[in-house]
Amino acid sequence: MSTLEIRFPAQLEAFKSSVTLSTLGVLLVAVLLTVGRSAASGRRRAWIRVGRAPGLFGRNKKAAVQDFQQHGRALVRHGYNRHKGRNFVVYTAEKDQLIIAPRFLPEIRMLPESKISHAQVLMDYWVGEHIGADVAMGGAQHIDAVRGPLTRSLKTTVPMMHREYRRTSEFLFSQIPKDTREMSVYQFCYATVSSMTSTVFIGEELTHAGGWGNIVMEYFPEAWRIRNALKPWPYALRPLVKPFVVKDNKLEAILAKAERYLDEPIKKRRSPDNEDVDILKFLAEYNESPRKVALQVVGIITGALNTSTHALMEAIYHLCAHPEYIPEIRAEARAALASENMQWTYEVSKKLHLLDSFLKESLRVFAPEGQVAITRKATSSFSLSDGTWVPKGTYIAVAGEAMSRDPEFYPDPERFDGRRFLGPDGLPLSPDREFHGIEPGNGMWGSGRLTCPGRHYASALSKIIIAGLLLKYDISLPKGQTLKPGTEMDANLMPDMTQTIVLTEIE
Numbered sequence: 001m002s003t004l005e006i007r008f009p010a011q012l013e014a015f016k017s018s019v020t021l022s023t024l025g026v027l028l029v030a031v032l033l034t035v036g037r038s039a040a041s042g043r044r045r046a047w048i049r050v051g052r053a054p055g056l057f058g059r060n061k062k063a064a065v066q067d068f069q070q071h072g073r074a075l076v077r078h079g080y081n082r083h084k085g086r087n088f089v090v091y092t093a094e095k096d097q098l099i100i101a102p103r104f105l106p107e108i109r110m111l112p113e114s115k116i117s118h119a120q121v122l123m124d125y126w127v128g129e130h131i132g133a134d135v136a137m138g139g140a141q142h143i144d145a146v147r148g149p150l151t152r153s154l155k156t157t158v159p160m161m162h163r164e165y166r167r168t169s170e171f172l173f174s175q176i177p178k179d180t181r182e183m184s185v186y187q188f189c190y191a192t193v194s195s196m197t198s199t200v201f202i203g204e205e206l207t208h209a210g211g212w213g214n215i216v217m218e219y220f221p222e223a224w225r226i227r228n229a230l231k232p233w234p235y236a237l238r239p240l241v242k243p244f245v246v247k248d249n250k251l252e253a254i255l256a257k258a259e260r261y262l263d264e265p266i267k268k269r270r271s272p273d274n275e276d277v278d279i280l281k282f283l284a285e286y287n288e289s290p291r292k293v294a295l296q297v298v299g300i301i302t303g304a305l306n307t308s309t310h311a312l313m314e315a316i317y318h319l320c321a322h323p324e325y326i327p328e329i330r331a332e333a334r335a336a337l338a339s340e341n342m343q344w345t346y347e348v349s350k351k352l353h354l355l356d357s358f359l360k361e362s363l364r365v366f367a368p369e370g371q372v373a374i375t376r377k378a379t380s381s382f383s384l385s386d387g388t389w390v391p392k393g394t395y396i397a398v399a400g401e402a403m404s405r406d407p408e409f410y411p412d413p414e415r416f417d418g419r420r421f422l423g424p425d426g427l428p429l430s431p432d433r434e435f436h437g438i439e440p441g442n443g444m445w446g447s448g449r450l451t452c453p454g455r456h457y458a459s460a461l462s463k464i465i466i467a468g469l470l471l472k473y474d475i476s477l478p479k480g481q482t483l484k485p486g487t488e489m490d491a492n493l494m495p496d497m498t499q500t501i502v503l504t505e506i507e
């Protein structure tokens, strides 16, 4: 008999057996969990991997991240072409991303929030709780505002957008140095999109009152700075480290300024006899706090601004690379304007078919959502029809850029063809071949339930800006310059922000 057994009194014996039993219980649960987890990871292992794996406990994570940062576009393209029609996983700048083949898109496009979420991807990516995104996205009023009133009212707002374009562009053109005639493409696109979008969101009077443009301009860089400082930290530690890693945080001051700016106008729009017709009125009527309304307005304008500015910059670069389109796009705009008594109406935008196709081709070739588009997070586990197991928490996407270069969707895909989406009669081949349309292979506006609601607005806006520029000037790159490629950032692509163009007034 061992000394241990002699020493145990009766109660301790009972305790010992209960300890043994609970230990066994814990062990059993652990075994079951391990078996369950390894079964799940077995299923996960069944995924085809492209590029480096982060390894057990993330020991190869750094190399995997570097690999993606340096070769991300090529990696995803390679995976898409090599495993055509199959799903594969790639380690992106921070996580495993399951890239699903286009044939599975119909299976996920309408899944509800309880299955897949885009909002959660944005919250994760943007450390949303620290930049006000949690408040702005608590409810879908801002998305409804874009999908509903903004899109529906284009007939009435297009003349106002055009007025605002004239106002902003005339100012910018007056600043161009007489000797070089050079203008920054980024500044031109940013300033026109910003003022035109502000006008439809908060009205002409408020946009021109002074100070609003600065609020919009200050929000994004500060939110991005905070995001970059906090992103490397685990979720739970972010509130603790924030005062130390985010020096001189100006976000609260910017948001307070936005709130003060919109406070009275919100009250005014809530009064029963108010006749304003802007988006602020639509948002004000939900009776949310002025802070939330301010965040929604600033958030949507910021989102609309970045996407549209980048798409327009690329369109201008493509015009410089393919100047043969300029006279035809100009002639089309002149004819459309003449048919509407030289007034820029919504009907004018609808008649610009060549410009429409050119803009769409430019967006296809640019593929701003670079490697991955239509990003989602699985909010519960499910399987795709080929048996691919998608556990809860999986990040899902499609290979946006690879799809846009797939000859199955776009014949001769490497060729820039400004008329790609037009038939021999010069009209769009089909409604989904219009700029705002989503034809098979197009991931640039997203997919399904969460498709970009701003694409009709983006179409009207882009046409006013590009046609407006070409009706006044011939454009070209400064002598001896060639276009520089864009910059890859995480999974996205940014156009070259430094390029200027030379403006030559047309007779």
Ligand code: HEM
Binding pocket: 118, 119, 142, 143, 146, 150, 300, 303, 304, 305, 307, 308, 311, 368, 369, 373, 374, 375, 443, 444, 445, 446, 447, 448, 449, 450, 451, 452, 453, 454, 455, 457, 458
């Ligand atoms: C060329 C310009 C634009 C591009 C390429 C673009 C692209 C996109 C993409 C890819 C998405 C995600 C869709 C998905 O994942 O399924 C999206 C969402 C969204 N876009 Fe745009 N967008 C543009 C302009 C705009 C504009 C001008 C506005 C507003 C006026 C806007 C408002 C939104 C909103 C509110 C969402 C979120 C939709 C939701 O979560 O349900 N976008 N956009």
